[in-house]
Amino acid sequence: MKKETFAALGALAFSVSAFAVQAGDVEAGASAFQSQCQNCHNVTNEDGDVLAGRPNVRTGPNLYGVLGRQAGTVDGFRYGASLVEAGENDLIWDEESMTVYLQDPQGFLRETLDSNRARSQMSFRVRDEETAVNIIAFLDSLAPAAEEGEEETVSN
Numbered sequence: 007m008k009k010e011t012f013a014a015l016g017a018l019a020f021s022v023s024a025f026a027v028q029a030g031d032v033e034a035g036a037s038a039f040q041s042q043c044q045n046c047h048n049v050t051n052e053d054g055d056v057l058a059g060r061p062n063v064r065t066g067p068n069l070y071g072v073l074g075r076q077a078g079t080v081d082g083f084r085y086g087a088s089l090v091e092a093g094e095n096d097l098i099w100d101e102e103s104m105t106v107y108l109q110d111p112q113g114f115l116r117e118t119l120d121s122n123r124a125r126s127q128m129s130f131r132v133r134d135e136e137t138a139v140n141i142i143a144f145l146d147s148l149a150p151a152a153e154e155g156e157e158e159t160v161s162n
């Protein structure tokens with residue numbers, strides 16, 4: 007009886023702490039990335055291997071390892087001032103912040119910076135939360151090994 011309760015609590019804690027990544031459907035995220043993101047972004051690792059999207063797409067920054075990264079910090083990418091400022095104010099992308107950002111980048115920046123003058127250079131919006139969560143799970147599946155290690159710790 008007790009044992010079961012603990013197991014249930016453990017499962018609950020796990021599903022809450024790793025909510026977005028666990029809930030997302032990686033395959034659905036891959037196809038949504040393909041149709042909605044890869045015109046502007048790709049995912050390219052340190053060795054220059056293109057893991058998603060096409061080479062030499064530079065309208066938006068490389069999304070490799072974006073979860074856990076400070077916003078606005080890909081070397082050589084010319085971000086808008088608002089996103090850089092949000093990063094300097096300690097915005098580190100995680101499932102929660104990115105889910106909101108993807109559905110309304112400019113609204114997210116206005117809220118985060120508490121300023122109606124904040125502007126996003128990404129005008130694209132994902133239509134619903136489920137799609138955003140799936141895309142995030144897909145990006146997380148391509149992330150550097152260190153991040154996967156972190157998730158394993160969460161599940162213990």
Ligand code: HEC
Nearest residue numbers: 042043046065066067077078079085086089126127128130
């Ligand atoms: C029309 C081009 C375009 C499309 C489509 C687009 N983006 Fe972007 N994205 C950008 C640009 C430009 C920026 C930089 C925004 C800024 O500087 O304000 C950006 C920024 C981002 C950032 C912040 C990255 C960082 O380094 O801080 C994330 C995350 C992101 N995009 C994810 C996505 C995802 C996921 C999709 C698909 C659902 C997508 N974008 C679709 C152009 C695009």
